[in-house]
Amino acid sequence: MSLYKIARTIVAIILFPLYRIQVYGKENIPDKGPVIICSNHISNLDPPVVGITSPRDIYFMAKGELFEKKFFGKLLLGIHAFPVKRGMRDRNALRKGLSILEEGNSLGLFPEGTRSKTGKIGKALAGAGFFALRSNAVIVPCAIIGPYKPGKKLIVKYGKPLDFEHYRVNKASPQEAADGIMSEINQIIDNYQNKPDLLDK
Template sequence: MNLTYFLGKMLAAFYFHTFYNIKITGSGKLPEKSSFIVCSNHINLLDPVVIAVCFNRKVHFMAKESLFKNKFIAFVIRKLGAFPVDRASVGLSTFKDAMKLLKSGKVMGIFSQGTRMSSVDEESAKAGVSLFAVKSESKVVPVGIKSSFKLFSDVSVNIGEPMAFSEYNKKITKEQLEDITKEIMIKIKDLSN
């Protein structure tokens, strides 16, 4: 964990514990050394920050490509572990970045619906999380966030049991990827209610 990430996480933790009533459940179930993918619902701009506060390990988030157009913002969010993704279609460079992270034992964060949404809809989720999980042989940790994010309100973060998909081989069909994604999203929906 680099100094920028550590300081950012400490400031964020102070902010959330001062201005919100943050409640975290399930955080003892996480792999300590192996790679995994944090997959969460995305209801607010602050979701990646909340997740970073809840996890002991550095979470490298996929972030929309447009955030990287401003050189200063790009510099800061790269230091915080983010890497760009074209939400319309994941390109080869994004796929390689994600696989490199996961193959080196790191933690990747992804919002499977691709953008902020007020509710979890498994039909709108993209299959990228499933593809990354199967190809890298990484577990998926589903997370449900529930909050209005109004000052001094409750922020509930429910961390589910890691989900393994080792029964699938690396030559997986599109239908199997969609089935896995649906299974993950159903779990996230349960955790966010």
């Protein structure tokens, strides 16, 4: 069993009962082919939560400083994380992300770039739009609806794949594409807050 599978199993055993995680829409994630899963970002626990609720193995970006310690860096690589330099355009990270998608894998992104301290949706950075436009990946929006409090219910909802063809045909900018993705995530959250029964649809 790979390190990723071992870590995923251990984390799932801990987090599922702790936060009473309920998952909806996993069937919206294709079994094969390149996929970009885009989620809102409300906690440092979001990457492992997306990782344990998705039926696909996911590659995530992680801040480059975490890879400076040799042992921890190898551990992160083993669980499908790769480094990105924050605060600048990291061409190596962009190439790595595109390579992951070209190989038919899943890439997990948080379009806001940093976690929201208020729990509300923030403005998207252009990065998610770049990957969506430069690849043929299926884009799946994901909403994590908290709070992260032991014993309280945590909702993870995967929406239907987005139709990105019109963005590509109309030569949309990465920022416009990223804004479109965040709008879809926000819509999932609004639907839950206003009509919780829509989660099953």
